[in-house]
Amino acid sequence: MSLLQIRNVTQRFGGVVAVNDVSMHVDEGEVFALVGPNGAGKSTIFNLLSRFYTPAGGSITFDGHDLMKLSPDQVPSLGVARTFQNIELFEQATVLQNLLVGRHRHRKTSVLAEAFFTRKVWEEERHHRHAAEQVIDFLNLQAYRDKLIAGLPYGVRKVVELGRALATEPKLLLLDEPASGLSVEETQDMAFWIEDIQKQMGITVLMVEHDMGLVSAVSDRVLALADGKELATGKPSEVQSHPAVIEAYLGTSGIAKGGTAPVRSTAEDAAQKTGDVA
Amino acid sequence: MRFVFKTSYDADIRWFKHGAQMFWYAILLAIMLAVPLYFMATGDPYLLGEFTSVLIFAIAGMGLMLLTGQTGLVSLGHATFMAMGCYANVLLLNAGVPWLISFPLVGLLAGVFGTIIAFPVLRLHGVYLALATLAMSILTGDFIILGEAWTGGVSGIAVPDISIFGYGVNKYANPYAYYYVVLAVVLIVLAFYRNLLRSPTGRSFAAVRDSEISAQAMGINLTRTKATSFFFSCAAAGLAGALFGHNATYVTHETFDVVMSITLLLMIVIGGLGFIHGAFLGAIVVGLIPVLIANGRSFLATTFDVNINIPGLESAMFASILIGFILFEPMGLYGRWLKIRTYFELFPFYRKDMFRRQKSYLKTERVK
Numbered sequence: 001m002s003l004l005q006i007r008n009v010t011q012r013f014g015g016v017v018a019v020n021d022v023s024m025h026v027d028e029g030e031v032f033a034l035v036g037p038n039g040a041g042k043s044t045i046f047n048l049l050s051r052f053y054t055p056a057g058g059s060i061t062f063d064g065h066d067l068m069k070l071s072p073d074q075v076p077s078l079g080v081a082r083t084f085q086n087i088e089l090f091e092q093a094t095v096l097q098n099l100l101v102g103r104h105r106h107r108k109t110s111v112l113a114e115a116f117f118t119r120k121v122w123e124e125e126r127h128h129r130h131a132a133e134q135v136i137d138f139l140n141l142q143a144y145r146d147k148l149i150a151g152l153p154y155g156v157r158k159v160v161e162l163g164r165a166l167a168t169e170p171k172l173l174l175l176d177e178p179a180s181g182l183s184v185e186e187t188q189d190m191a192f193w194i195e196d197i198q199k200q201m202g203i204t205v206l207m208v209e210h211d212m213g214l215v216s217a218v219s220d221r222v223l224a225l226a227d228g229k230e231l232a233t234g235k236p237s238e239v240q241s242h243p244a245v246i247e248a249y250l251g252t253s254g255i256a257k258g259g260t261a262p263v264r265s266t267a268e269d270a271a272q273k274t275g276d277v278a
Numbered sequence: 279m280r281f282v283f284k285t286s287y288d289a290d291i292r293w294f295k296h297g298a299q300m301f302w303y304a305i306l307l308a309i310m311l312a313v314p315l316y317f318m319a320t321g322d323p324y325l326l327g328e329f330t331s332v333l334i335f336a337i338a339g340m341g342l343m344l345l346t347g348q349t350g351l352v353s354l355g356h357a358t359f360m361a362m363g364c365y366a367n368v369l370l371l372n373a374g375v376p377w378l379i380s381f382p383l384v385g386l387l388a389g390v391f392g393t394i395i396a397f398p399v400l401r402l403h404g405v406y407l408a409l410a411t412l413a414m415s416i417l418t419g420d421f422i423i424l425g426e427a428w429t430g431g432v433s434g435i436a437v438p439d440i441s442i443f444g445y446g447v448n449k450y451a452n453p454y455a456y457y458y459v460v461l462a463v464v465l466i467v468l469a470f471y472r473n474l475l476r477s478p479t480g481r482s483f484a485a486v487r488d489s490e491i492s493a494q495a496m497g498i499n500l501t502r503t504k505a506t507s508f509f510f511s512c513a514a515a516g517l518a519g520a521l522f523g524h525n526a527t528y529v530t531h532e533t534f535d536v537v538m539s540i541t542l543l544l545m546i547v548i549g550g551l552g553f554i555h556g557a558f559l560g561a562i563v564v565g566l567i568p569v570l571i572a573n574g575r576s577f578l579a580t581t582f583d584v585n586i587n588i589p590g591l592e593s594a595m596f597a598s599i600l601i602g603f604i605l606f607e608p609m610g611l612y613g614r615w616l617k618i619r620t621y622f623e624l625f626p627f628y629r630k631d632m633f634r635r636q637k638s639y640l641k642t643e644r645v646k
């Protein structure tokens with residue numbers, strides 16, 4: 001059975017149908033990418049998974065649990081972690097503190113015990129710090145460990161947000177545009193990390209990404225979405241050459257690029273960029 | 279195997295980052311403990327009384343700092359919780375409950391009361407929460423009048439002395455012992471504050487303050503976290519209120535008015551929001567400025583025979599100092615200190631905009 005199963009989910013905002021009868025499933029251990037033009041409904045699917053919205057219809061099950069029965073703060077306890085398209089970090093806290101907040105679902109001590117800071121709390125703290133420190137090592141964040149988020153450059157924040165999600169020790173990692181705004185080198189790093197997350201940590205990844213180079217480099221399957229509707233699902237190369245997908249991109253930003261299918265062209269120069277990854 | 283790293287993690291968890299820091303706080307504590315000796319020697323405990331008031335305000339300030347500075351919930355009604363603590367304490371003492379029991383109980387009661395009050399207003403954000411708590415603060419006096427049978431209403435009520443195992447502590451009869459009682463409460467509240475901050479609870483406060491949406495995505499229950507913050511915040515305010523009552527020895531419906539609520543908020547803003555030091559620095563400013571103004575006035579009168587008798591001068595000066603702070607040093611006194619310290623640490627490499635928030639550039643969320 002699939003780890004994540006979305007069936008006939010529809011989400012409306014007033015007159016806008018952001019997600020229209022979408023069904024998809026993500027299997028354990030794969031990297032699954034959602035692609036599509038702006039406003040396709042990709043982030044809305046993430047927000048549905050986080051239970052920030054309740055869909056007008058359909059069902060979502062994760063790891064045998066009906067997500068519809070949970071509130072947003074209960075979803076992480078099943079092992080779902082996420083990042084946000086617009087980076088939602090805790091600005092006035094340090095990098096380490098942000099990662100430690102990621103450990104919240106593993107909290108075993110009561111408020112009262114924490115007020116007295118009992119031995120048990122102390123041991124738990126050590127344990128959380130050990131886990132956070134491993135994430136810091138993995139993502140090379142040592143230099144920023146005790147820095148406030150408020151002063152960090154954009155690229156580092158993106159990595160910290162990934163780290164905070166990893167600190168939760170998730171089964172499923174939702175990444176909303178992990179490479180947007182990153183330089184070529186930073187995107188390369190991100191590609192390596194996503195591979196390690198999948199292969200070494202055994203975490204399933206569902207990501208939204210516009211950078212087709214990154215998508216074809218790391219993902220096993222891709223779902224293309226436009227106007228809330230599913231266009232095609234399959235291997236990255238299949239989806240990119242799918243007529244409906246080319247059509248969807250041509251119908252929006254593609255025309256400006258002189259008629260060539262932009263999905264292809266982005267994919268090609270990106271393939272050179274991350275060629276060694278693929 | 280996790281204990282392999284024990285020493286380095288413990289260094290992060292401990293109250294003090296390193297030996298030098300601990301040394302300076304030990305010195306500070308020693309000074310605090312020795313202060314009454316100085317006044318005993320001079321035989322004039324007037325200033326010690328002012329000192330004690332500052333500490334009482336620091337307790338209330340820590341309470342409000344936890345709520346506003348750490349959790350991001352603005353309250354313009356904390357005098358209400360102080361009133362709650364004060365009157366509960368008086369009632370318990372008058373009913374014959376020993377002070378050592380009534381006092382902690384007052385903290386608990388004020389905490390529970392605050393949590394109950396919190397639930398209906400928890401859905402409010404920012405300025406709406408501030409307004410709701412302000413309304414509560416305005417109504418407090420009326421409720422005290424309504425409860426005349428218990429509170430003495432307009433004519434007020436006398437606050438019994440503190441009694442510890444039969445040893446009576448009164449602000450006038452025994453200012454030195456009174457100071458030590460207050461100092462002990464400060465240290466206890468401080469210990470709880472620091473413990474909460476270095477544990478998951480404190481981090482969930484910061485998470486709720488900085489981003490409710492990602493706090494939830496990390497598994498933090500917003501309602502529970504805010505209610506917890508209200509509990510500890512109001513408990514500290516209640517304790518401060520009880521001590522304030524002992525300090526005033528007599529309280530009426532006007533003691534815990536809106537001005538006190540506003541002063542408390544100003545206090546932590548001036549001290550530096552989000553820093554525990556801010557509660558103390560703010561209390562010092564708010565507590566000592568009126569003293570300085572009064573002293574300055576009598577100094578002018580006695581030395582130069584200049585009599586300044588403009589009504590409301592003190593309030594106006596006080597207010598302008600507060601406004602100046604909020605305009606020119608939004609990080610508060612503690613923020614100013616951090617800047618000065620960084621300046622010396624990095625000398626001569628300090629840059630003027632070091633503390634300015636860096637803009638994070640986002641190329642675009644849209645496809646190029």
Ligand SMILES: Nc1ncnc2c1ncn2[C@@H]1O[C@H](COP(=O)(O)OP(=O)(O)OP(=O)(O)O)[C@@H](O)[C@H]1O
Pocket residue numbers: 013016017018036037038039040041042043044045085643644
């Ligand atoms: N909270 C909301 N209220 C109203 N409309 C919304 C809301 N969230 C999303 N929408 C609309 O739903 C549609 C899908 O938005 P969504 O953010 O899911 O797109 P996306 O695929 O993530 O696009 P992008 O690539 O720009 O991030 C858009 O038309 C958007 O305006």
Ligand SMILES: [Mg+2]
Pocket residue numbers: 042043044085
């Ligand atoms: Mg989006």
